[in-house]
Amino acid sequence: MDVVFLSRLQFALTIMFHYIFPPLTIGLSLVIVYLLALRLKTGQAIYDSAARFWTKIFGINFAVGVATGIVMEFQFGTNWAVYSRYVGDVFGSALAAEGIFAFFLESGFLAVLLFGWDRVSAKFHFFAACMVSLGSIFSSVWITVANSWQQTPAGFVLRQHQVGERTFLRAEITDFWALVFNPSSVHRLVHVWFGAFILGAFFVMSIAAWYLLKGRHVDFARRSFTGALVLGTVFSLAQLVSGHLQAENVAEHQPAKLAAFEGLYESETGAGLYLWGWPDDAAQTVRFGVRVPGMLSWLATGDASATVRGMNELEADYGKPPVWISFQSYHLMIAIGGLFIVATLLALFLRWRGTLFDKRWLLWFFVFAVLPAFVANQVGWAAAEVGRQPWIVYPTVGADGQVTGGLLTADAVSEVVTSGQVLSSILMFGLLYLLLFVLWVMVLNHKIQHGPETPHRPGEGDFMDAARRRAGFGGTLSGEKDGAGSAANA
Numbered sequence: 183m184d185v186v187f188l189s190r191l192q193f194a195l196t197i198m199f200h201y202i203f204p205p206l207t208i209g210l211s212l213v214i215v216y217l218l219a220l221r222l223k224t225g226q227a228i229y230d231s232a233a234r235f236w237t238k239i240f241g242i243n244f245a246v247g248v249a250t251g252i253v254m255e256f257q258f259g260t261n262w263a264v265y266s267r268y269v270g271d272v273f274g275s276a277l278a279a280e281g282i283f284a285f286f287l288e289s290g291f292l293a294v295l296l297f298g299w300d301r302v303s304a305k306f307h308f309f310a311a312c313m314v315s316l317g318s319i320f321s322s323v324w325i326t327v328a329n330s331w332q333q334t335p336a337g338f339v340l341r342q343h344q345v346g347e348r349t350f351l352r353a354e355i356t357d358f359w360a361l362v363f364n365p366s367s368v369h370r371l372v373h374v375w376f377g378a379f380i381l382g383a384f385f386v387m388s389i390a391a392w393y394l395l396k397g398r399h400v401d402f403a404r405r406s407f408t409g410a411l412v413l414g415t416v417f418s419l420a421q422l423v424s425g426h427l428q429a430e431n432v433a434e435h436q437p438a439k440l441a442a443f444e445g446l447y448e449s450e451t452g453a454g455l456y457l458w459g460w461p462d463d464a465a466q467t468v469r470f471g472v473r474v475p476g477m478l479s480w481l482a483t484g485d486a487s488a489t490v491r492g493m494n495e496l497e498a499d500y501g502k503p504p505v506w507i508s509f510q511s512y513h514l515m516i517a518i519g520g521l522f523i524v525a526t527l528l529a530l531f532l533r534w535r536g537t538l539f540d541k542r543w544l545l546w547f548f549v550f551a552v553l554p555a556f557v558a559n560q561v562g563w564a565a566a567e568v569g570r571q572p573w574i575v576y577p578t579v580g581a582d583g584q585v586t587g588g589l590l591t592a593d594a595v596s597e598v599v600t601s602g603q604v605l606s607s608i609l610m611f612g613l614l615y616l617l618l619f620v621l622w623v624m625v626l627n628h629k630i631q632h633g634p635e636t637p638h639r640p641g642e643g644d645f646m647d648a649a650r651r652r653a654g655f656g657g658t659l660s661g662e663k664d665g666a667g668s669a670a671n672a
Contacts, residue, residue, distance in 0.1 A: 186592050188604040189261040194567075195608065196253050198560055199615050203247030205559050208322060208375070209382015210240045211315035214295075216409055218308045232402055233311075234299065235634035236386065241296050242629065246622050253611065261604065264350070265574055265594035271354045272338060272361060273328050280324035288317025319375065326374050330367035332575050333566070334435045337361035340587060351589075353575070369424070369431045370566075376421040377562060380522065381555045383414035388552035389630055391545040399633050407548075408533060415526035421519055426481060432569075433482035433490070436576060438500035439569035441493045442508035444478050445471070453478040453490040458513060461505045466494075468509075501572040508569040511561040518558040525551065 214236050221229040258266045258273075266273075294302060294310035302310070337360025338353045355361055390407035393399045432440045440446075445461040445468040446453060455478040459471025476486035483490075493502050525547065532538035539545070570576050577588030 183601040185599060185601040185604060186595050188601050189595050192604055192608045193257055196611060200250040203243045205378035205381045206385060207240060207243050207247055208318045208378035210236060211318050212379055213382055213386055214240060215311050215315050218311050222304055222308055228401055228405060231634045232406055237295060238629055242625055261596055261599055262594055263596035267350050268353055268589050272331055276324045276328040280321055284317050284320035284324060288314050322374055323371060326371045327362050327367050330370045331361055331364050333570055334365040335575060335578050336364040365435050366431050369428045373424045373428050376417045376424055377559050379417040380414055381559055383410040384552045384555040386410035387548045391548040394539055395545050402634050411529055415530050418522040418526050429481045437491050438493060438496040438503060440482060441496060442503040442505050442569050443512040445505055445509050446490060446492045447494055448492040449489060449495050451489045452476045452487050455481060461509045463505055503569050503571045508565055511565040515558050515562045518554045
C-alpha cells in the first residue's frame with residue numbers, strides 16, 4: 183500500500199496498455215503507404231483491396247490508442263505533481279510540439295484516408311496516407327524526446343521557485359535544440375521506430391498467414407505477407423544495429439542501468455554477456471547463467487578486454503536499479519529480436535525458392551509471432567524505465583565526472599494523494615481497460631473474419647453505383663440493369 187509503488191504500478195499498467203496501439207498504428211501506416219504506392223504504380227485492383235482492408239484495421243487501433251493515451255496525461259497532475267513542476271517547462275514544449283506538428287497532421291488527414299476512397303483522386307489519397315504515417319511518426323518523435331530527456335537531461339538549468347511558503351526546483355529550458363537532441367534521443371527514437379515497423383509487419387504477416395492456412399483470400403494474403411516479410415526482415419536486421427548503438431549510449435550515460443541489464447554486481451575486465459540467467463540480489467550473482475566471454479565489454483566500448491563498472495561501484499552516485507526485472511526484460515527483448523531475425527531470413531529464403539506457402543508449420547509460427555512482437559515492444563520499455571530507477575529524472579554527469587541534479591522517483595509523487603485513492607483508481611482503470619480490450623479484440627476479430635472486399639479497379643464508381651441502386655436504378659455505370667433494377671423500373 184505504499185503510495186509511490188502504487189503510483190508507479192498505475193502508470194505502468196496504463197502506459198503498457200496504451201502502448202499496444204501506437205507502435206501498431208505506426209507500423210500499419212507504413213504498410214498502407216506501401217500498398218497505396220503499389221496501387222498507383224501498377225493499377226492492380228488487389229492492392230486497392232488490400233489497402234482498404236488494412237486501413238480499416240488501422241482506424242480501429244488509432245481510435246483505441248487515442249482513448250487510452252488521454253489518461254496518462256492526467257496522471258502527471260494527479261499522481262506526480264512534484265514531477266510535473268520539475269519537468270513542466272521541458273514537457274510543456276515537447277508535448278505542445280507533438281500536438282501541433284504531429285497529432286493535428288495525423289488526425290486531419292486521417293478522415294481523408296478513411297473516407298476518401300473514390301471521393302478524392304488516387305494521388306491525393308496516397309498523399310493523405312503519407313501525411314497520416316508522417317504524423318504518427320512525428321508523434322513518436324516528441325514523446326520519445328520528452329522521455330529521453332528524463333534519461334539523459336540536456337539544455338536546461340535548475341532554478342528554485344517559491345509559491346507561498348513552498349519552494350521547489352524547476353528545470354527550465356536554456357537550449358531547445360539541446361533538449362531535442364539530448365544524448366540518447368536519436369538512438370532511442372530509431373529503436374522505437376524499428377520496433378513499431380517490426381510489429382506492424384508481423385501483425386500483417388499474422389493475419390495473412392491465417393488466411394493462407396484457411397485457404398481464404400489467397401492472392402491478397404500472398405501479396406500482403408510478402409510485402410510485410412520484406413519489411414520485417416529489413417527492420418529486424420536494422421534493429422540489431424540499433425540495439426548495439428543503444429547499448430553503447432547506455433554504457434556512457436547510464437552505466438548503472440547497463441550493469442543491471444547484465445546483473446553485473448562487481449566491476450569486471452573483459453565482462454561477458456549473459457544469454458540467460460537468474461539474478462540473485464542476496465548472493466550478488468546470476469544463477470544458472472550462460473555467458474559469452476568479453477561480449478559485454480565489446481558491446482559497451484568496442485573493446486572485448488575493457489573494464490565495465492559494476493553496480494557496487496556505481497551505487498553511491500546512481501543508486502541501484504531493480505536488477506531482476508531489468509535483467510529479464512532486457513534479455514527477453516534480445517531473445518525475441520534474435521528469433522525474428524532467424525525466422526524472417528528463413529521465410530525470405532523459402533519465398534525466393536517459391537516454397538514458403540507450402541510450409542504450414544512456418545505459417546502457423548507467423549500466425550502467433552505477432553504476440554512476441556507485442557511483448558518485445560513492452561519489455562523494451564520496461565527495461566528502459568525500470569533500469570533508470572531510483573531516478574524519475576536521471577542525474578547528469580559533467581565533463582569532470584561529477585554526478586549532479588536528478589529527481590528521485592520517491593520524491594516525485596503528489597504530496598496529498600493517498601494510497602487508497604491510487605489503489606481504487608487502479609481497480610477502476612483495470613476494469614475499464616479490460617472491457618476496452620475485449621471490445622477491441624471483438625471488433626478486430628469481426629474485421630479479420632470478414633476479410634478484404636472483392637478487388638475492384640481504383641476509382642471505379644462505387645459511390646455512384648450505390649446511389650443509383652438506392653434510387654432504383656440497378657446495374658453499373660454503363661447502364662446495364664440487373665434484375666432488381668428492372669423490377670424497380672417496371
